[in-house]
């Protein structure tokens with residue numbers, strides 16, 4: 001997969017993408033990340049990418065021209081047609097189902113804005129999929145873009161050491177993950193449940209299943225009723 005990132009702060013991504021699984025995915029050739037600075041496409045002597053809103057109001061608005069020009073440049077870098085995604089609190093809520101959908105794409109093109117928002121003609125003219133990572137407002141789209149890259153990368157076949165781990169955890173079955181334990185068996189009087197030490201694979205599987213259901217019922221009952229979880233995909 002190729003991921004292009006259009007941003008005003010390319011340096012903000014470097015340490016995240018140089019770490020752990022995202023770096024390994026790039027080294028293995030599963031993922032190529034290309035960062036492009038929107039400001040490089042500004043035309044005036046101040047390198048402006050934002051301006052005051054028509055009609056007044058607080059803050060600054062991302063201008064059309066630098067984003068259109070930057071996107072056209074980026075799209076021409078590779079023949080694969082990318083899925084255009086714009087990060088915004090007004091977008092489709094990001095969840096594991098959308099992460100899976102995006103992990104099937106050959107190329108993603110993420111547009112991370114800043115300031116108060118985007119000129120509406122960016123939405124109208126570029127028709128991106130708008131994606132929100134939650135019902136709160138961040139100062140820019142960089143952190144949401146990192147969230148998407150991270151969640152999608154770990155779903156790329158071969159990105160995780162153990163291929164089953166992406167399937168077993170929270171949300172992939174529509175349930176939260178069951179409790180996990182590792183050595184030692186006893187820590188400050190806190191014990192590992194006997195069943196996990198029993199060696200009975202069927203009993204362990206049943207216990208985990210039941211724990212996952214119970215945990216989901218207690219913590220996230222909405223997941224058991226909402227039609228939007230991945231259980232629908234299967």
Ligand code: ADE
Pocket residue numbers: 087088089131132133134135136137138139140141144
């Ligand atoms: N930009 C600012 N806040 C955001 C959010 N919650 N999701 C995606 N992009 C954003």
